[in-house]
Amino acid sequence: MKSKFNIIFNSALLIIYTIVSILLFAACNKREEANPTPPAPAAVKIAEGYAKGADVKIEVWANEELFTGYNQLLFALYDSNSGKRITESHIRLNPVMHMKTKSHSCPKEDPDKTAVNELFTGFIFFTMPSNDKENWTLETQVHNLANHKFGTAVFDIKVAETVVPRKRVIRKDGAVYWLGYYFPEKMKAGVNTFEIVAFTKSKDNLSFIPAEKLTMKFSPEMPAMEHGSPGNENPSHSKGGRYRGKVNFTMTGDWRLNLDVFDGENTSLGKHFFDVTVK
Incomplete structure (x- = not known):
């Protein structure tokens, strides 16, 4: 009698376990569908880092590797606590070429404060390439309009001279x-x-x-x-x-x-x- 009871009990447990597993699998799939991995904004990720004072993670993207000439850059901003995309922010760009005896900037256009398709678009006209002894940095200042905090991230970036001048x-x-x-x-x-x-x-x-x-x-x-x-x-x-x-x-x-x-x-x-x- 006990043996028969154990068989029935174990069978019931197996059925319950199977049902729970199916439900959990379905729930996970739904969560993955609700939060799909976003596509890359462009072909090349130039840099990423944190503007810590503003609680913002910054990703810098471009359609190609940076070059001497007029470059379009795309900025994806995330709340560094929740991971949610930020769609309103003041962004100020400060590209700097560090040379042996001096440093200088170059022409640039800061992004608008409102993102388009969750991306902020800016432009930088790099006037010379990087080399082993001279390098570019991109200081990105952020005013997070969601929490009214300010922060700055500084990225080391490489700029190449093009074979065909641009x-x-x-x-x-x-x-x-x-x-x-x-x-x-x-x-x-x-x-x-x-x-x-x-x-x-x-x-x-x-x-x-x-x-x-x-x-x-x-x-x-x-x-x-x-x-x-x-x-x-x-x-x-x-x-x-x-x-x-x-x-x-x-x-x-x-x-x-x-x-x-x-x-x-x-x-x-x-x-x-x-x-x-x-x-």
């Missing part, structure tokens, strides 16, 4: 201009919106400011095929030293963006170009 330096009558380019979307055959970005030094020579009074005449060409394209628009100033235009790539391959640059309407700053590859 910046131009123009010197004219004591003034210096830095030009770069930016495509908001991946380049493709057809009409593309693009931006030429331009910066200069302030009158006291201590900071970089947008060059907002330039005029540009633009013509693309495909050197290997010896032809240009119709339907292009000269870059015109939109804001903050950004000059927005349109280029019509009629086919894939190597293209040259030719620019005739003027300070105002009449003072020529010379002819310049950027080479790009459309895939």
Whole structure:
């Protein structure tokens, strides 16, 4: 009798254990579905760390490794206690090149205070590459609007010189201009919106400011095929030293963006170009 009871009791325990295991497995799956791992904001994680005073974890992302020229950077901010994404914050960027005898900054644009798709977007125009004895740091100051705390994180970053130049330096009558380019979307055959970005030094020579009074005449060409394209628009100033235009790539391959640059309407700053590859 006892043996029969034990068999029934053990069978009941096994059934209960099986049901509980199934329920726990289902609950875990639901939690995983409710909190999926977020996709990477971009192709390359540049750095990560904590702005401790603000209780914020910072991830810095970019679409490619950092280079001399105009770089877009994406900042993902997390509450360092809860792990939740932060979508409103003041972020101030301070890139610094540390050289043997001096240090200097470079042109930059701080992100807006409100994130788009949980990401804060900023831009930095690196004027020179890193090397074994000279390096860049990126000081990122954060004002966490959720708790009104301030904090700073400092990242060591590497900046490479590109094989095909992505910046131009123009010197004219004591003034210096830095030009770069930016495509908001991946380049493709057809009409593309693009931006030429331009910066200069302030009158006291201590900071970089947008060059907002330039005029540009633009013509693309495909050197290997010896032809240009119709339907292009000269870059015109939109804001903050950004000059927005349109280029019509009629086919894939190597293209040259030719620019005739003027300070105002009449003072020529010379002819310049950027080479790009459309895939």
